[in-house]
Amino acid sequence: MMSFRPGGTDYGPTGQAAGGEGGLDSQWNGVDEHEVVVKERVACDRCRQRKAEAQCTFRLAHKAKEKRQRVLISSVYERRLEHISNRIEELYGIIGQLRDERHNGDSSLMAPTRLRAPSYSSLQSGSLRASPKAPAPAEGIESALFAHVICAARALETAVMNDPYSRAVDDITSALNTLRSTVNDQKQQNETLEGSRSFLKALPSGLSLRDLPIPSSLRDLPIPSMDKIMACLRITQESSPSEIYWPFEFGFLGDFTQYVIRACTPGPISDMELIIVHYVLYSLFTQCSVGADDETLRQDYDVQAATCRESLETILSSLSFHIDTNIDSICALYMASLHCLHRGKVSTAWTFISRASLMCLALGLHSSHAMVTEQENAVQRKMCLFWAVYALEKAVALRLGRPSTIRDQDITIPRLTLDRKMTSLAYNRLPDWIDVASLYGRLYDSLYSPTALTQPSSVRVSRTSALASELERMIAARTGYYNRPDLWSSHVLDLNLSRFMIHANRAIEYSTLASIYRGIPTESPSGIIPCTQCITAARVALEESEASIAILSDAAKWPTGLHEWINEILLLAPFIPLTILVCNVVDTADASDLGRLKGVVDGLQSLAQSPRYASCNRQLRIFKPLYDVAARYVEAKTSRESTDTISSLFTNPDTDVYFDDDTWFTLFDLAKGFILHRRHVICQGHSENTVRYTAHKCTALCPSKAARTGLNAALQILEYQELVQFEAKDAQRITEKFWKAFWEAIGLPLLSL
Structure with missing residues (x-):
């Protein structure tokens, strides 16, 4: 051995x-x-x-390594090591400075606290608050809405270019050029924003992404202090459903408290759980701000809500492509989509909600067979979450003109019935919310999908009429909900806020109805005017939009979180109906429709003066040029028709044969020439009889009795001595005197030319 x-x-x-x-x-x-x-x-x-x-x-044993001579480090490695050392020292300095600032600001009521050592996220957040030169996010308009603007702009341009009289008016040409430039600039901006990130967060000066510990940064984001969080949760728990609304798809408040504990204590926590924590806290602090009576307390709630919002958007901007498929991920992505919609990031909202819907299908939340073995509480939680994802996904898909990822034929679980605690006008949780979402999904499949657009006209008209009738019945039923919200919801809102939401919802509903009717082929000669039902729905939508704008003008200051959501409604509600009525005004010169356009544009201009509603400039950049071109075109067209009506007076003596515009301008030149000729005759020393003879010859050239009467009376009023002393500076005064006498003689009001 x-x-x-x-x-x-x-x-x-x-x-x-x-x-x-x-x-x-x-x-x-x-x-x-x-x-x-x-x-x-x-x-x-x-x-x-x-x-x-x-x-x-x-x-039997490995030979020990022989001693080797030490290899000298080259100058390149020396420089790299020195660079890394300097970077570490700079980072330590920044962290120390931030720690001192945090220590100095702990006594302030408004200062949010961090529960952990500062890292990349805290540096990032601090730079955003401290730097006054942080670029403001550019505002674009999604392509689905902007397509309506292009259609209306083309209709205006076609109408102006086909009318030689309008083309000759400088004001119309200038307004049309402004519209072209605005549309082109906005189109380029939209294309640029579509390829960029939704939430851009600036890094501290001199730092790049590879210089910072990205993987460990998300859990160290700024968060309100623990005492403020607990106070907010206690208010939520002790408040009645009429004061603070807790969305049923979020689960139970006790479950959310567990997420908060994991976020505020050392230990592992996922990005999805952080999204849930920051979004729900942002929502709760905003609701507390709405109900606060003390101004100082309201401002503190707004500061805490802003802290949660900044951290939430930082997480969304750094979110990994690979996400675990579980209930937390579905809930977090659903919340992220809601936040993006309120912030006007529709494409990003679609990315999140479509991912959430696919996860629902993967986990079988739509199938009753997949949840047979689940406990009752778990089944109810999953059903609530699935139907919330379903409703939001259908709405976003229709807005962007994309097919839904959830097919109604695949759903086997029962529809969710909402009780009084689950419904809320503020969160659009009406008793028929699932029925409306189902209709939204069928709208794309039946009217807007590539297959639907290839169907014969008769088939499209039949489908449009059926879907429009269904939506009209829903709108009629919702009128009862809006009149007495206390009968179906326990969530009580501020009176002005409730009135605004009702008008805004009705504006969006009728805007959707107008979009449905627009699918019916037009019968107008110009080919740009929708059917009568479409125009009627667009008028109601614009009137409701104007009413909601008027409420905002008189309302008190609301929390910042509500202002962001309101700005998005002010974009969506009037957008489609305004472009529809612009096309109608061009074709019919309807003064009442022009007044509706003016009311919305003026209201948005008034709101845009306030920093709270500065986002209204996004749609004003488009609405104002559209209205200017339409208004000047209608003004020119109305003036032209008025001139044509007056010209009908100048007909043949014995018949009513209409003379064209050349006859009218011939009369004008005749009178002007005679005034100058009469002055020349007098200045040459001719008698007054000679002058009257010349006037008689001039009136004999007029084509009608009315014209001869008016011209003769106008010439007789010009006194002999006045023409003797006639000078060049008196030409305008004598001409006006001539035309005043002319119109009075033929019994019409003065029309200056």
């Missing part, structure tokens, strides 16, 4: 070495003192076959 002893000897039963001392010493003399070498003679297979004594020698 082989033994591993120091010295490399094999001790047998007697304890004597197997090898001689001389041989061992001779081998040891040539070995380094630090090297452990074990040698042993073991018979190999060949030795055994020969039955000879063992003659094989091998090492």
Whole structure:
């Protein structure tokens, strides 16, 4: 048996070495003192076959590494190490400065606290608050809405270019050029924003992403202090459903408290859980601000809500592509989509909600068979979350003109019935919310999908009429909900806020109805005017939009979170109906529709003066040029028609044959020329009889009795001495005097030319 002893000897039963001392010493003399070498003679297979004594020698231990000469570090590596060292020192300095600032600001009521050591996220957030030169996010308009603007602009341009009289008016040409430039600029801006990130967060000066610990930064984001969070949760728990609304799809308040504990204490927490924490806290602080009576307390709630919002958007901007498929991820992505919609990031909202809907399908939340083994509480939680995702996904898909990812034929779970605690006008949780969402999904499939657009006209008209009738019935039923919200919801809102939401909802409903009716092929000669039902729905939508704008003008200050949501409604509600009525005004010159356009534009201009509603400038950049071109075109067209009506007076003596515009301008030139000729005759010393004879010849050239009467009366009123003293500066006064007498003679009000 082989033994591993120091010295490399094999001790047998007697304890004597197997090898001689001389041989061992001779081998040891040539070995380094630090090297452990074990040698042993073991018979190999060949030795055994020969039955000879063992003659094989091998090492039983690895030879220690020989000492090597130290390789000198090159100057390149020296510079890199020095650069890294300097960066670390700079980072330590920044962290220390931020720690001092936080320590100095802890006594302030408004200062949010951080529960952990500052990292990349806190640096980022601090730079956003401290830097006054942070670029404001550019505001774009999604392509689905902007397509309506392009259609209306083309209709205006076609109408102006086909009318030579309008083309000759400088004001119309200038307004049309402004509209072209505005549309092109907005189109380029939209294309730029579509390829950019939705939430851009500036890094501190001199730092880049690879300089900062990204993986550990999200859990160290700024968050309100623990006492403020607990106070907010206690208010939520002790408040009645009429004061603070807790969305049922968020689960129970006790479950959310567990998320808060994990977020505010050391330990692992996922990005999805952080999204849930920051979004729900943002929503709760906003609701507390709405109900606060003390102005100082309201401002504190707004500051805490803003802190949660900034952290939430930082997480969304850094979210990984790979997300675990579970209930927390579905809930977090649903909340992220809601936040993006309120912030006007519709494309990003679609990215989140479509991902959430696919996760719902993957987990079987739509299938009753997949939840047979689930407990009752878990089944109810999943059903609430699924139907919330379903309703939001259908609405966003219709707004962007995209097919839904959830097919109604695949759903086997029962529809969710809302009780009084689950409904809310503020969150658009009406009793028929699932029915409306289902209709939204069928609108795309039946009217706007590529297959639907290839159907014959009769099929499209039939589908449009059926879907429009269904939506009209829903609108009629919702009128009862709006008149008495206390009958179906326990959530009580401020009176002005409730009135605004009712008018805004009705504006969006009728805007959707107008979009449905627009699918009916037009019968107008110009080809740009929708059917009568579409125009009627657009008028109601614009009137409701104007009413909601008027409420905002008189309302008190609301929390910042509500202002962001309101600004998005002010974009969506009047957008489609305004473009529809612009096309109608161009075709019909309807003064009442022009007044509706003016009311909305003036209302938005008034709101845009306030910093709270500065986002109204986004749609005003489009609405104002559209209205200006339409208004000037209608003004020119009305003036032209008025001139044509007056020209009908100048007909043949015995018939009513209409003379064209050349006859009218001939009369004008005739009178003007006669005034100058009469002055020349008088200045040459001719008698007054000669002058009257010339006037008689001039009136004889008039094409009708009315024209002759008016011209003769106008010429007679010009006194002899006045023309004798006639000078160039008097030409305007004498001309006006002439035309005043002319119109009075033929019994019409003065029309200046």
